[in-house]
Ligand code: IDP
């Protein structure tokens with residue numbers, strides 16, 4: 001089953017959106033396979049965002065991610081990468097539809113509360129980076145009520 005890496009950024013933690021965001025993924029039917037509250041340093045943040053190192057906003061982005069604890073998660077389910085991105089909304093909250101996490105709770109692109117992997121391959125890389133010890137294997141007893 002497909003997995004994605006989801007991170008509630010420091011602003012999401014500080015704004016008490018952790019329960020709300022986790023609740024959306026839970027209620028959708030996805031399965032939580034990894035979860036931790038963690039503060040990362042800039043070397044780690046630079047690794048996570050390595051693909052964006054040439055962007056003019058890169059240093060500000062790294063400062064943002066290290067500015068407080070984040071909630072790192074692995075969620076599992078059919079099409080969870082693409083569906084997770086839809087639930088999150090577009091990068092710029094001005095374009096994010098109401099009903100999406102960014103559309104409902106954010107205004108500024110530099111304070112958009114959540115990260116989600118953009119492809120299955122990047123999800124694998126990000127899960128390996130954030131959960132080097134691996135994730136928790138379990139099967140939800142709701143599985144048969146969510147999948148035909
Ligand atoms: P994504 O988070 O929607 O996948 P990316 O392009 O991967 O968007 O950018 C990573 C993060 O960098 C964004 O979530 C946002 O916090 C920040 N970011 C992206 N573009 C800009 C920008 O033009 N100005 C400031 N911050 C940006």
Ligand code: MG
Pocket residue numbers: 116118
């Ligand atoms: Mg991205």
